Amino acid sequence: MDAPVNSKFPKIVIIGGGFGGIEVAKGLKDAEAEVLLLDRNNYHIFQPLLYQVATGTLEPDTVSYPLRKMFAGQKNFEFRMTEVTKVSPETNTIETNLGTITYDYLVIATGANTNYFGNKEIEANAMPMKSTVEALNLKSRILQSLEEATLRTTREEREPYLNFVFAGAGPTGVELAGAVAEIRNKVLPREYPSLNKDEFNIYLVDMMPRVLPPLSEKASKKAQEQLESMGVQVMTGVKINTFNGDEISFEGGRVIRTKNVIWSAGVAGVVPDGIARESVVRGNRIQVDNIGRAKGYQNVFAVGDVAAEISEKLERGHPMVGAVASQAGKQLGKNLARIIKGQPTEPFKYWDKGSMAVIGKNKAVADIGSFKTAGFFAWVMWMGVHMLLMAGFRNKVVAFVNWFGSYFTYSGGTRLILTKPKKDPVPVPTDLPRA
Numbered sequence: 001m002d003a004p005v006n007s008k009f010p011k012i013v014i015i016g017g018g019f020g021g022i023e024v025a026k027g028l029k030d031a032e033a034e035v036l037l038l039d040r041n042n043y044h045i046f047q048p049l050l051y052q053v054a055t056g057t058l059e060p061d062t063v064s065y066p067l068r069k070m071f072a073g074q075k076n077f078e079f080r081m082t083e084v085t086k087v088s089p090e091t092n093t094i095e096t097n098l099g100t101i102t103y104d105y106l107v108i109a110t111g112a113n114t115n116y117f118g119n120k121e122i123e124a125n126a127m128p129m130k131s132t133v134e135a136l137n138l139k140s141r142i143l144q145s146l147e148e149a150t151l152r153t154t155r156e157e158r159e160p161y162l163n164f165v166f167a168g169a170g171p172t173g174v175e176l177a178g179a180v181a182e183i184r185n186k187v188l189p190r191e192y193p194s195l196n197k198d199e200f201n202i203y204l205v206d207m208m209p210r211v212l213p214p215l216s217e218k219a220s221k222k223a224q225e226q227l228e229s230m231g232v233q234v235m236t237g238v239k240i241n242t243f244n245g246d247e248i249s250f251e252g253g254r255v256i257r258t259k260n261v262i263w264s265a266g267v268a269g270v271v272p273d274g275i276a277r278e279s280v281v282r283g284n285r286i287q288v289d290n291i292g293r294a295k296g297y298q299n300v301f302a303v304g305d306v307a308a309e310i311s312e313k314l315e316r317g318h319p320m321v322g323a324v325a326s327q328a329g330k331q332l333g334k335n336l337a338r339i340i341k342g343q344p345t346e347p348f349k350y351w352d353k354g355s356m357a358v359i360g361k362n363k364a365v366a367d368i369g370s371f372k373t374a375g376f377f378a379w380v381m382w383m384g385v386h387m388l389l390m391a392g393f394r395n396k397v398v399a400f401v402n403w404f405g406s407y408f409t410y411s412g413g414t415r416l417i418l419t420k421p422k423k424d425p426v427p428v429p430t431d432l433p434r435a
């Protein structure tokens with residue numbers, strides 16, 4: 001399978017239509033190049049709002065955007081929906097389920113996936129949330145557990161269905177735990193009158209000493225207060241041993257009976273087969289230089305979560321966040337256009353605009369440089385920023401309407417069980433050290 005746009009120009013193949021990949025393709029809009037974007041899905045996912053899909057506030061199509069529509073009108077652009085199975089830099093080819101594709105320049109923007117740190121039992125039994133399908137599965141699991149609980153007659157029988165454990169107190173765990181707490185506090189009494197909300201326990205667990213480690217201590221403290229005010233039980237400095245599907249056990253001997261463990265305690269880069277092991281560093285990320293060129297290769301580049309620019313100042317690379325992927329993608333697009341023209345490249349410089357996390361209605365924390373805020377103002381800022389960043393006018397309007405409705409009623413969410421709770425079959429190496 002080959003998909004030339006204009007064969008007289010060099011062909012740049014981008015694997016992955018996430019934050020990094022789409023910016024590379026946009027940056028090449030006016031370049032004398034054929035741009036071929038490959039993704040297993042025909043849509044871009046706005047991952048920061050997946051937790052709202054999992055908890056019913058937003059529909060999956062509001063946090064997704066068709067890649068073909070995004071690039072409609074870009075003349076040097078082609079898209080193919082396919083799974084990349086292998087790259088072969090020695091022959092400048094990649095293997096896909098549509099066949100072999102050749103390239104002159106390759107950009108790997110395959111993102112990251114859930115890291116279980118080698119614990120197969122947790123991997124088999126816990127719910128991840130890195131994709132739209134996984135978010136829908138999680139939503140089904142939450143709602144199915146509530147339905148199951150209504151069928152049980154004793155508190156002991158209901159307990160495993162009404163205990164929810166969120167492993168990992170980074171932004172994803174915090175936002176999910178907060179959103180499930182809102183379901184417990186606002187939806188349960190109204191829609192599940194036979195269930196007692198005091199039996200519904202939400203635990204947020206992390207082996208780090210505080211929630212939201214990437215944010216300031218002040219934001220972390222405030223977030224914990226906000227979570228606890230909503231009834232979330234925060235367990236920091238606690239190591240999880242394992243989860244067998246019925247019980248989660250912790251170092252020190254504590255056990256919680258639960259069917260619901262949501263795992264967001266780690267991520268690892270998704271490096272395609274064929275990339276030399278020497279080019280891969282901690283966190284399963286491809287080591288790149290300051291323009292995104294993969295270590296050991298001339299015409300292979302990596303960007304976003306799967307890439308780690310390592311230098312004296314940056315021992316572990318930039319954080320695995322959307323802002324890094326977008327900014328690095330933009331810069332790489334420009335640099336590839338320069339490389340094709342034989343012009344000098346410009347190094348990527350990350351501009352850290354700050355971090356935020358939302359906990360619930362009127363509850364959020366934000367660190368913008370030295371400016372730190374929490375509560376209503378941070379919550380409004382969070383909404384504004386996410387609306388600006390979402391792709392597509394329709395998605396912005398739908399999100400705004402849903403948020404506005406939820407603010408006043410909390411009945412706007414769609415709580416339909418549409419999928420069977422199962423996991424996305426995306427392979428990821430599991431024998432990795434903690435990033």
Ligand SMILES: Cc1cc2nc3c(=O)[nH]c(=O)nc-3n(C[C@H](O)[C@H](O)[C@H](O)COP(=O)(O)OP(=O)(O)OC[C@H]3O[C@@H](n4cnc5c(N)ncnc54)[C@H](O)[C@@H]3O)c2cc1C
Nearest residue numbers: 016018019020039040047048084111304305320321322325
């Ligand atoms: C739940 C959640 C919440 C988050 N919240 C925030 C936040 O609030 N703020 C923030 O800055 N960051 C947040 N992040 C992180 C942010 O989403 C990532 O840093 C960002 O998406 C990385 O962009 P990327 O382009 O590297 O990868 P991705 O956006 O993950 O895109 C990778 C793409 O590659 C495709 N792909 C992968 N492998 C293959 C293959 N073999 N064949 C074909 N296609 C393939 C995938 O389908 C996907 O479209 C969050 C992440 C998650 C999961």
